[in-house]
Amino acid sequence: MLHDFFDIISREEFESLLLSFAPTSIEIKSISDAYGLVLGEDIFSPEDLPPANRSCMDGYAVHARDVFGATEGNPAYLEQCAQLRVDEAPDFTLKHGDCAAIPTGGTLPDGADAVVMVEHTQELGSGTIEVRKSSTPGEHTMLKGEDAAKGENIYKAGHTVRFQDVGLLAALGIGSVKAHIKPRVGIISTGDELVEIEVPPRAGTIRDVNSHTLRCLVSKAGGIPANYGIVRDDLNKLKTTLAKAIAENDLVLLSGGSSVGMRDLTVRAIESMEDSEILAHGVAISPGKPTILGKVGSKPVLGLPGQVTSVQVVMLSIVMPFIRHLMGQKDSFACLDRPILLAELERNTPSRQGREDYVRVILKQRKGKIPLAEPVYGKSGLLRTMIKADGLMIIPADMEGSYAGEQIQVWLI
Amino acid sequence: MLHDFFDIISREEFESLLLSFAPTSIEIKSISDAYGLVLGEDIFSPEDLPPANRSCMDGYAVHARDVFGATEGNPAYLEQCAQLRVDEAPDFTLKHGDCAAIPTGGTLPDGADAVVMVEHTQELGSGTIEVRKSSTPGEHTMLKGEDAAKGENIYKAGHTVRFQDVGLLAALGIGSVKAHIKPRVGIISTGDELVEIEVPPRAGTIRDVNSHTLRCLVSKAGGIPANYGIVRDDLNKLKTTLAKAIAENDLVLLSGGSSVGMRDLTVRAIESMEDSEILAHGVAISPGKPTILGKVGSKPVLGLPGQVTSVQVVMLSIVMPFIRHLMGQKDSFACLDRPILLAELERNTPSRQGREDYVRVILKQRKGKIPLAEPVYGKSGLLRTMIKADGLMIIPADMEGSYAGEQIQVWLI
Structure with a gap:
């Protein structure tokens, strides 16, 4: 005690x-300024992202069922009913047996549920397309709302805005958010x-x-x-x-x-x-x-x-x-919010029970193994002890120390 | 290939x-502004730190030899020859058999090589001090130059200035450094x-x-x-x-x-x-x-x-x-400059030989074990894959993948 x-x-x-x-307090911040700040509000997706079913490849929009099992030796044959531009929102429904040429990023027509890459097709003339590879529903497409569905609670208040979050917010057209100053x-x-x-x-x-x-x-x-x-x-x-x-x-x-x-x-x-x-x-x-x-x-x-x-x-x-x-x-x-590394303690390290001990450690990297943590001894008045340390090892108040060879958590500084 | x-x-x-x-290019920056920047010059210590032998405790400056072996039952007796103030640079040499009262931070007189804490002493009157604990040379003192010796190359050009370094530079009276902009x-x-x-x-x-x-x-x-x-x-x-x-x-x-x-x-x-x-x-x-x-x-x-x-x-x-x-x-x-965590791969993860693969992974914390790394699959066009990921696992170009259960390095993002 x-x-x-x-x-x-x-x-x-x-x-x-x-x-x-x-x-x-909370202020409205542009998403760039909000980077690293903490959200002061829940964020709901204002729209579906992607806003429509889109192709991820240059190829043909198809009914996957129509080309199921197609191979080099046993190709499927489809009729090309349209040549879609990337900026076109098709106003037709794809019929079975038909396909529509589509560029990367293009919007799929209704009915189409997959895209066959152009590399696995051959134009045979007079609108017939030979497909030499099988497909599955969803292949080479991004579905409407797959990244975020309209109305979905994508972030909770208290979430720290990371660079990836700035990206998702930008993609959803959210230019500013409420964040703690x-x-x-x-x-x-x-x-x-x-x-x-x-x-x-x-x-x-x-x-x-x-x-x-x-x-x-x-x-x-x-x-x-x-x-x-x-x-x-x-x-x-x-x-x-x-x-x-x-x-x-x-x-x-x-x-x-x-x-x-x-x-x-x-x-x-x-x-x-x-x-x-x-x-x-x-x-x-x-x-x-x-x-x-x-x-x-x-x-x-x-x-x-x-x-x-x-x-x-x-x-x-x-x-x-x-x-x-x-x-x-x-x-x-x-602790999990901070960079923590698992390491093996090099030496027995005593600690007084009843207080939480922060022991400075040097990490020694080892090939294919977790690093070895060497406690830094020396007078605590010396700046050098902190200069040399890679991290802190925490010995909880209810323990009398840690033993050499034990796996310990090191909190990187 | x-x-x-x-x-x-x-x-x-x-x-x-x-x-x-x-x-x-390199510019002169105040040490606060240099925090996080990289030094554009080697730094040499302009002076000894501490500048003199100092006491870390309130007590008595002694010759350690004079109190060696002292105990409660067999104390040593010394004559107090001085009462030092914290701002005093003593101009005498401590004789054997003598001691000098000294506060924390006080400068040791020549000859003294240890400090006995006041708790382990008793004033007996007429200048006699009873010492009830043994001491060793250097105990409860910080020696001149122990943190940095005059002329020592304390930092090399190319070193990133951390908060601890700002502290050491300040302690040495270095208010500005040359750093890359x-x-x-x-x-x-x-x-x-x-x-x-x-x-x-x-x-x-x-x-x-x-x-x-x-x-x-x-x-x-x-x-x-x-x-x-x-x-x-x-x-x-x-x-x-x-x-x-x-x-x-x-x-x-x-x-x-x-x-x-x-x-x-x-x-x-x-x-x-x-x-x-x-x-x-x-x-x-x-x-x-x-x-x-x-x-x-x-x-x-x-x-x-x-x-x-x-x-x-x-x-x-x-x-x-x-x-x-x-x-x-x-x-x-x-890689060692970036936060890297050792984790156990949850599933076999294939990779094409001849290219270095960066696989996004989710880390699952486990009590007393290294975390489990789950590869994030999903279309790379989706922002969600990056939002969910805790880190990247690198599969080198000469490997065809990694197996479930293998220990892998995860680079935190």
Whole structure:
């Protein structure tokens, strides 16, 4: 069991607190702009796609039954009743024993249920076509509504728009959709020891790395980052900056506060805001335990560890899925939404029961086998551990570790 | 063997032709803007990181030897010679038998090689400190240069800047780097049958899906897309649009030309440009065979299939890695750069020898096992096949297929 000066809750509890925040508002976006965003509405197909039965080949529209069993040695013979153009909507019904020449993309006449490729036919003159290959209903055709039927619910609200979806929407003539807007995310670095990166280091100072990495990770998740600079250990200054960041953003991240004093300052600054509440004061994950969740009005404020690699892990495991949740994504914390690789653990890896452990691993590719995952040991204050890692392995809170040779899930970073 | 009206080359040959194009120019970018770009220079660490030996804990700086073997029952006793502040660079050498109180982040005095956590000590008064735990050299410290040593080649040109790298660069005070600029990619849709997506479909017309999906995939790869609309089957019109697109971009994509006539038009339009050459006239991949590579001046022009799903596969397998190559990425065609999952093939999947097959697959997650990959069959003209697919399975040109139960690599899309 963990004991600490503040109450620690499980990752699951922390997650449900995060999921209680409402997603961003919905706006009408062109489908190109909606790429990567999350739908804020169900989408129904306004029409059949394809709009009619179409040929996929240059050839002859036929009744499949009329050419069933046809071969080189025993061909079928049909009468050509029409020569269809690609832009023609035929107004006749194909009779048995007849065929109609049709180009790729051409509309099938009523009655026709297959297309015979031109390569398997021979024009014998005076309208007779020899067919040397059997056919089956539907062959070389795309049927009306086969891609989408009129009125069909093709997407549910909460679906993230992928490039393939942009294609289907375009094909259906849907030029714009309602999607959740990108959340604006304010980033504040706190700590007396921090200096801007241009400043040469001296004893007791550390360059402000987190402003830069958090900015990248917020963009990567789909948010719009805004940096509010470094705030030193001064409650009034922090209150002013925090109030401004809350007013201008949908989510505020405070990084720093790795010291107990600084954590107190973060909590006090959040509590000093009107209509505010501290929802969580620590979470049972490692690294990332001193993560604070507050609420100001309806907006979330997260106090993150200041330690450069811890905050990166907390961003990946908690904050980025939370940003996706704010963007309207369903199940944004479910691992399957993220690239996961099965790997074999190289060494026994202990973990303390009662907390979820995120262990950095290096993946070693092996021919014809799943990769080998080597845990990256080393001081967590070192940036190198994160630079070298290919992914994170998650050891659940109810386990005391994983053994060498076990198959593990690695979450690529 | 494949026989066709044009000469088909292998994917490897096509790839080496693509790799002969030079990457984009290099510009100085702030590290935030360089996120996702490719370095155009080797980066050397300008200083040691950390700049001095630092404590990772609140405690006492010691000679590890002085407290070796110390326990609760057999503590060591040291004299406290200093109380260091976090912003202090100590100007003394720690004598044996002495210790110095030090906060997290504080600089170690010369001589000290470990830190004992305050929890394992007791102040006995008049400067005597009782140490109840053994220590080893380096414990609870970060050594000067442990993250990066002054002059060390930390990144090679060709490395893609990840969020972790932005962090390390910031920590080293490197605010900007030389990186390859994003390639501008012109997109032209060709085909008499194409209409803008707002136009209601009628017989023989198809909405221009490719302008939209290509735009998404170009952005996803890191390029800047520019659409040049639909050009109908008119050589002069195509020449004018192509000349404009070549002048304004680093790469031009022509989609369409699924018909033989349209392919000819694409080739003729490219050949009509000054200083032009057709480098390849087909590639042995499926789908994607009718892919054309031309060169106008020093700029690449790709003629892609018009078929909505074929062009998506060609974008994923050829064009997107090529865009990464233009952005300066080394080995951009190597599969390991893309998310690859090991899966078990659900059914026998035939493939024609002599061409590389990209088979769309659905992944079925299974508890504690690698996922099952189900090939998506269905007409390649249907958008649904791509909508349903989770990834592509590649069957190499020298194989006739893969068998059910085989472990295969699936490339996530």
